Amino acid sequence: MAAPWAFLRLGIREWNGGTRSIHGMSESVAPGGNQKRRTLLQYLGDHFYDIQALREFLLLRQMLKLNRKNRSFIGINEKYGPYVTGALFILKLGGAVKFQDKEWIRPNERGRFSADFLAFREVPVEAVDASGCAINYLGLDNLSVALKELQSLSLQRCPNVDDWCLSRLYPLAGSLQELLLAGCPRVSERGLACLHHLQNLRRLDISDLPAVSHPGLTHILVEEMLPHCEVLGADWAQGLKLGPEQQPQDTSSPVSA
């Protein structure tokens, strides 16, 4: 064998990294693409049915883990009310919460947070910062239905927020004034189209959305859709490829095909 240590290290990395490499492989690599960086499990899975079943199980388990993180806390809702439930949910995921007239409550590096907000039964939640959290459609149910007076929501760089999640934000139309969506890899212009329900929105950040096909054009269309809102996002000239010294081709001749 040419490089036994490299081969073993491949195996160890696979077991330590576990599902992350499988999920990474299935998300970003096209089938039949990167032949060189195949993991041990992938190689075995091509040759044995049991390993393939194991890989399918690991993929499914990762999705189930995500759904468990986003489950709704019915017991806590009955005991403490909707605001505390929403706050607890966000804090558990690693985000930050601000109650009305109170300070921001954030978990520390270990993920621990103080439990004094359990006393705030009647105090509405004003702002939620869920940047980078693994919140998805199910979890957003906990927010949009429960927190009726939410004014500011930050979903920057959330990897699981997609167009379906944006369509679930309409119950917050009465109060939401600030929405930050910068850096979400799954949000596209189709999800942005259903933000027109949020008529009270004053500040919307849609910069750096990789799934949006034409950022400049989308920015203009969203500005037209929400006339009272300040939209921060791509510069409208970003989509144009011509430099300022060149003439655009369509104005040169009146004859067109």
Add this chain to the structure above:
Amino acid sequence: MFRRVLQLGLGPGLLTRGLSTRRGVSTLDWDAKVSEFKKKIECILPGKPWETQLYDTSHLPPEQSDVVIIGGGIFGLSVAFWLKKLEKKQDAIRVLVVDQDHTYSQASSAGLSVGGIWQQFSMPENVRLSLFSVEFLRNINEYLAVVDAPPVDLRFNPSGCLLLASEKDAAALENNVKIQRQEGAKVCLMSPEQLQNKFPWVNTEGVALASYGMENEGWFDAWSLLQGLRRKVRSMGVLFCQGEVTRFITSSSCVEGPNGEEMVLKRIHKLHVKMDKSLEYQPVECAIVINAAGAWSGHIAKLAGIGKGPPGTLQGTKLPVEPRKRYVYLWHCPQGPGLETPLVADTSGVYFRREGLGSNYLGGCSPTEEEEPDPANLEVDHDFFQNKVWPHLAQRVPAFQTLKVQSAWAGYYDYNTFDQNGVVGPHPLVVNMYFATGFSGHGLQHALGVGRAVAEVVLEGEFKTINMSPFLFTRFYLEDKLQEYNIL
């Protein structure tokens, strides 16, 4: 030479059949195996044409399959998926999907479809089917996950669906919205003033009431759904074959009915699958046949002998599904409605939706009975747009007075001439044929729920998740119409 004999005798037909599928059978049926073996040896002996045993049969379907699904569109693939997902043991059932065109050039559910999904129906079962489909589409990467394949990108536009009603339909619309809300759909009713505020580009003249779906409604890319299903279903072990079903071999038995009259029950034993552009066919022995052939389901039912009998009896009741041609037009209008445009269905039956970012719109209209175009080909009639669609569009959205048609195409609806609602479930007389067809234009959004219903009936004998018994075939004999309004 002897090894070749062994290979033929103990070929794939024998080995894969015995082990996992016939759990409950105790005898080995040795006599049948011996006679098959003898037949194969006979063909090889000198004097017989032995070349015929050795040619390539990989393009032919297998000789035996537990379930054969006729039609590889969205209904066929959905039934195959749920059969494989709900079976008790892995690889317990062999499923074969037969489709006459693997490029799906005429399939109504694939590239030709407008791709809309909405919950605004008048029947509660239809609302439940749509909600089930939406939940499936939302979690599509959990259901259709294949290891090492990229996730399915449905390009779902959650922009909602807006139905406009005139004075005479307003009461029915309100009633329908009440039923939809009871089933859990999020629909809101709007008066003309509210409609004008929300969508300033609408001309509310003639509109008495509007219903607008707030979430779980919109449109998506049907082709990617089809390809995702195909990929997943293939990875679950379903076999595919391109061919046309030309004949059914059936056997009948006489049974005494509940009132003492004689009933003839038929059972399909084999069907002949003919290959494309050749006379070659393969008889496939099957236990259950699922008719998911879309616009051609009526033809398949006729081949199975459904409808051959005196009219007015159960034997003489035909499957009333026939192909109807519908046009879809794509136009460009730079001053048209903005990004928030939902799928709008006008009081006159004209519908349209936005397509992409470039001010392009898709739409069409269902013609009345007298104006039905000839379904023999898929040629587009542009005069239909000029005379029947554009005037209503321009009246409802004044910006559409200046538009330019970019392209148009035509597709078939599997139109149920009886009541425009689907047919699901077994046939009362042909005991092993099940239907999953006839949804007349909203098949795409109901296919996932219907697939699950048919799989449950096949595997367990009754509908478990959604009760589809109003959609059985017997309603054609009993003349029980399930009328659905809001047909687009």
